[in-house]
Amino acid sequence: MFLDTAxxxxxRKAMKTGVFKGVTTNPTILLNERTPRAEKVREILEExxxxxxxxxxxxxxxxxxEDCETILALDGEGRTGLKIPMDIAGLEVVKQIREKYPDCKILGTAVYSADQGIFAALAGCNSIAPYINRMSNNDLDPYKAVSIIRDFIDERQLNCEILGASFKNTNQVIQTLASGAHSVTIPYNIFEKMMNKELAVSAIETFNRHGEMLKEKY
Incomplete structure (x- = not known):
């Protein structure tokens, strides 16, 4: 999984759990941090x-x-990948970057449909990011789109994964994975809700209380 934040x-809190492969950002997320993009990216890598x-x-x-070159220059150790919006211009960008930097990791983003995702996979994206909540808000079925893209990738044995994005609740995350997404990128508040369930927290508190009582009495 990836963490969708800057x-x-x-x-720091999420990386301590050991379940996240990395971080995804976009201009909106970076704008919220009120720090120049290059400075923030280097700060994240320094963590x-x-x-x-x-x-x-x-x-x-x-x-x-030109912006791709600027982004790739931020890190010389291969820890920075490109998120490229998927429109016709985006497909051409993917083609040229793939030819110049064969090992560069490319995530096709702003995917709102199965056909977009299919073309992104054919163009050479390593990953595709369908926008689950935004699709739902526009009366589109994100889970059917994920399933169609996954079938297309598997049938043709393409080197591409589905990385679900844009979530507002935990059920969307689970449904996306159940529909065939290889992984997801989620904000920290969604991660908290997925793990710190009220019933689980209550049970843990009870166990801890009884554990202390056990030490005191015996």
Missing amino acids: NIEEI GVPFIYVQTIGETVEERL
Whole structure:
């Protein structure tokens, strides 16, 4: 799993659990941190995060390619990948980056449909990020889209994974994984809700209380 944030405190807490492969960011997430992008990315890498995806910006293919070079220059150890928005220009960017940097990790983002995801996989993206909550909010079925993309990838044995994104509740995460997503990128508050269930927290508190009583009495 990946953590969808640029907040250092959230990253520190989450990485201690050992279940996250890295961090995903986008311009909106980075804007919320009120720090220049390059500075924030380096700060995240200095925390020992194994990998970070940074989204490219630009209206044209040329602008996005230039931004790709800027992002890749932020780290010389191969720990930075590119999030490339999936439109026609995005497909061309993926093609050119794949030719120039064969080992570069590319995440096709802003995916709202199965057809977008299929083209992203064919273009050479290592991962695809369907926007689950945003699709639901626009009366689209994100889980059917994930299932179709997964079948397409598996049938053709493409080197591409589905990384579900854009979640507002824990049920969306589970349904996305059950529909065939290989993994997900989630904000820290969703991670907390997935693990600190009220019933589980209550049971743990009871066990701890009884454990202390056991030590006192025996």
